[in-house]
């Protein structure tokens with residue numbers, strides 16, 4: 489296959505994930521120009537190793553993995569290296585009130601923004617971008633158990649924020 | 665046969681929606697939902713929350729011309745890849761001539777790339793190591809103490825209504841530092857101050873929280889080990905303003921102010937922007953206070 493034809497094939501398959509990658513990149517670098525750079529770099533890297541990509545496997549998860557890897561490399565180069573700290577088991581918050589109904593996009597977005605970054609990314613990857621827990625573990629380079637505990641806690645914190653919000657505005661929260 | 669109560673149901677509900685449960689647990693969820701109206705309602709509410717969340721976030725898309733820029737760059741790279749190495753190494757003019765043969769847009773991109781490479785080259789060669797950059801050792805220590813020391817108190821902080829008063833057991837001048845931070849402005853609660861000491865370094869550790877999240881403030885000595893360069897700059901530190909560091913796993917954000925003798929660090933799992941806002945209210949006033957003390961000595 490000619491290089492141009494292969495490139496067209498790559499573009500056809502990979503470009504449809506650009507919006508998803510861009511959204512997550514924005515969470516990683518928090519600046520539109522930098523996010524665009526990161527996604528461009530991701531596609532560039534992906535294209536370079538496209539010959540190694542096995543058709544039939546999940547291209548989207550593969551692109552995410554390249555993006556996180558590239559981001560981690562940038563951080564390692566520019567910032568400081570972390571000694572891995574053993575993950576503490578997320579404590580179960582005993583109180584789990586019912587999830588409020590009729591929430592607006594603004595309300596849930598505000599709650600998402602307040603979520604600590606550690607929990608925000610897994611929640612975005614699972615609940616918005618619909619990656620599987622295994623894929624998230626691979627993409628973020630953390631154990632699946634860690635993904636699950638962060639998701640569990642992140643989703644709970646998010647709901648609690650929304651419950652508190654609903655209460656403060658007198659919205660109906662069904663009591664059990 | 666697995667029996668599921670309302671509590672178990674809620675615990676696994678999100679994984680059910682994500683289709684991450686085993687076949688048996690899936691069945692148990694469905695059976696429980698059939699019998700329990702309350703949990704059916706919760707299932708609907710969580711699905712709703714998820715789709716609202718998705719709607720809100722997916723409204724953000726890549727810039728309109730993003731794909732075109734990307735396509736141009738990739739096509740340019742494909743051309744370069746197809747060129748023998750010797751031609752690539754011939755430098756600017758051979759590239760220039762080669763590019764005359766390709767369409768206009770690719771040529772423009774090539775020029776831009778060359779300019780960009782030039783800029784990067786210039787910076788990487790001429791900019792000295794940022795003299796006031798903090799050492800990885802100090803940053804690692806601050807984040808691991810935040811994770812270790814402060815988290816030990818987590819359970820107590822969030823299960824007892826009474827704030828922890830252990831600060832009183834420590835040097836009263838340390839307690840004093842907490843007075844200068846404007847934590848109330850951000851809805852933070854000040855819990856305690858103590859002298860923390862690990863790995864041969866001693867520093868003041870102040871612990872704050874907001875909702876479920878802890879914030880640590882450390883006041884460390886600005887010594888050689890605290891600086892990446894290994895030498896203490898002669899400036900008063902404040903000119904560097906707010907510095908921000910992110911760790912590799914994206915777990916912690918560190919924001920710092922420096923004075924001539926101290927480094928004031930704020931560590932949390934908040935976003936960089938939030939952590940910076942917090943540092944402005946906590947670390948900045950404390951660093952200004954420290955500067956006053958230092959200038960008297």
Ligand SMILES: [Zn+2]
Nearest residue numbers: 669670700703
């Ligand atoms: Zn039930």
Ligand SMILES: [Zn+2]
Nearest residue numbers: 813814860869
């Ligand atoms: Zn401590």
